[in-house]
Amino acid sequence: MDEGGPLVNTIGDAWKWLTDAAHWAGDDGIWHRLTQHLVLTVVCLVLSCLIALPVALVLGHLGKGGALAVNISNVGRAVPTFAVLVLLLLTPIGQWGEGPTVVALVLFAVPPLLTNAYVGMRGVDRSVVQAARGMGMTGRQVLWRVELPLAMPLILSGVRIAAVQLVATATIAALAGGGGLGRIITAGFNLASTPQVVAGAVLVAVFALVVEGIFEIGERLAPGRARGRGPTV
Amino acid sequence: MTAPPDDCLARNEWICGEYLSTRRQIIVDAVLQHLELTALSVLIALVIAVPLAVAARRWALAAGPVLALTTILYTIPSLAMFSLLLPVYGLSASLVVAGLVLYSLTLLVRNILAGLRAVPEDTRQAARGMGYGPIRLLLTVELPLALPAAMAGLRIATVSAVSLVTVGAIVGFGGLGNLIYTGMNTYFKAQVLTASVLCVVIAVLADVLLLGVQRVLTPWTRAVRS
Numbered sequence: 001m002d003e004g005g006p007l008v009n010t011i012g013d014a015w016k017w018l019t020d021a022a023h024w025a026g027d028d029g030i031w032h033r034l035t036q037h038l039v040l041t042v043v044c045l046v047l048s049c050l051i052a053l054p055v056a057l058v059l060g061h062l063g064k065g066g067a068l069a070v071n072i073s074n075v076g077r078a079v080p081t082f083a084v085l086v087l088l089l090l091t092p093i094g095q096w097g098e099g100p101t102v103v104a105l106v107l108f109a110v111p112p113l114l115t116n117a118y119v120g121m122r123g124v125d126r127s128v129v130q131a132a133r134g135m136g137m138t139g140r141q142v143l144w145r146v147e148l149p150l151a152m153p154l155i156l157s158g159v160r161i162a163a164v165q166l167v168a169t170a171t172i173a174a175l176a177g178g179g180g181l182g183r184i185i186t187a188g189f190n191l192a193s194t195p196q197v198v199a200g201a202v203l204v205a206v207f208a209l210v211v212e213g214i215f216e217i218g219e220r221l222a223p224g225r226a227r228g229r230g231p232t233v
Numbered sequence: 234m235t236a237p238p239d240d241c242l243a244r245n246e247w248i249c250g251e252y253l254s255t256r257r258q259i260i261v262d263a264v265l266q267h268l269e270l271t272a273l274s275v276l277i278a279l280v281i282a283v284p285l286a287v288a289a290r291r292w293a294l295a296a297g298p299v300l301a302l303t304t305i306l307y308t309i310p311s312l313a314m315f316s317l318l319l320p321v322y323g324l325s326a327s328l329v330v331a332g333l334v335l336y337s338l339t340l341l342v343r344n345i346l347a348g349l350r351a352v353p354e355d356t357r358q359a360a361r362g363m364g365y366g367p368i369r370l371l372l373t374v375e376l377p378l379a380l381p382a383a384m385a386g387l388r389i390a391t392v393s394a395v396s397l398v399t400v401g402a403i404v405g406f407g408g409l410g411n412l413i414y415t416g417m418n419t420y421f422k423a424q425v426l427t428a429s430v431l432c433v434v435i436a437v438l439a440d441v442l443l444l445g446v447q448r449v450l451t452p453w454t455r456a457v458r459s
Contacts, residue, residue, distance in 0.1 A: 078433055079396065079429075080395075080433075081396070082399040086416065172312050189403055200316060201319075205317065208313070209309070
């Protein structure tokens with residue numbers, strides 16, 4: 001009747017693994033993996049925003065391509081991240097080191113960005129847009145000064161969803177040989193070391209929750225106007 | 234010695250009919266495991282989610298913690314979630330099911346709660362005026378009206394679960410994910426592509442099936458809202 005015993009031991013061992021200074025240093029060390037994860041997430045978030053937001057803003061402004069912008073999120077959900085990572089690994093992109101990871105990360109971050117920004121742009125009260133046009137604003141001015149600020153809450157919630165998605169995808173990338181904190185978990189599985197697997201998982205979970213927390217705090221600090229109406233995806 | 238056969242398997246092509254015919258049993262087994270893991274997880278999640286959502290609707294105090302907990306669960310990446318459950322379940326199918334239940338739970342609770350909250354107060358009061366008790370109100374008025382939102386949640390949860398099962402390959406119970414994993418290690422293009430395409434096909438079919446169920450269950454509405 002000692003069912004709690006092994007579990008408590010594992011947690012203790014995972015803690016020991018985490019607090020061992022030797023596991024933080026070196027190329028397979030926690031610091032290096034953490035940096036990789038952070039760099040991958042930030043770089044791919046910036047790349048995805050550069051790709052998705054201009055497209056979404058223009059489509060939303062023109063009111064075109066709505067079906068595409070909205071459905072792309074459903075498609076993104078149906079396609080397994082792991083499958084895309086492995087498929088990319090087996091294509092010539094697989095030769096470029098972190099190439100498959102970066103491409104997969106961007107592919108999975110674009111849909112929520114696109115959908116939320118598009119829905120945000122279309123959600124702007126039409127009478128406000130018409131009033132702006134009535135005041136003599138050009139299309140470009142309407143986009144930058146009216147629609148974009150009003151759509152900002154949903155655009156930002158898209159960025160938040162994308163960021164969390166990026167952290168998760170970067171973790172799975174370790175299964176397909178990518179860098180990042182997921183490597184600690186996969187290495188743990190290969191060594192059949194449950195403490196290492198759990199320690200890696202705790203690191204990943206904390207990383208993801210910190211990213212989510214940063215956006216949460218950012219939203220609270222933002223002026224009331226920019227506060228979210230809640231994500232749509 | 235016979236010369237090696239010069240078919241699409243030997244050439245390691247992406248699309249290969251030979252693969253489908255020679256590995257049929259492996260593929261069927263993987264698909265069945267995939268369906269089993271998905272269906273089991275989503276059903277268990279549904280059974281847990283309904284009372285949680287109802288409780289969160291009824292008692293405002295419960296809503297905060299329930300939503301916060303589900304948000305935290307949903308934020309944890311799938312690979313980490315499976316890994317955190319390893320000490321509890323070991324290398325087993327239960328581990329994958331438990332992880333998927335936690336994700337599906339989040340999506341279901343949020344959507345069912347949103348559906349319950351969207352029931353108009355007028356409707357509720359009319360039912361009370363007609364002498365409905367709280368249980369009858371819940372079962373015959375509130376839950377049916379929350380059905381479209383709940384079904385939308387169920388569709389999202391199911392499609393996500395189909396996709397996430399593949400990550401279960403890390404513990405050897407990933408349905409088609411197992412084929413992708415071994416295909417990756419052996420650089421077997423046809424296997425990886427076939428398994429990936431089958432995953433998407435399963436997700437789309439499940440989505441369409443649930444949409445059909447929703448149409449049958451809610452004949453009074455044709456609008457699909459999430």
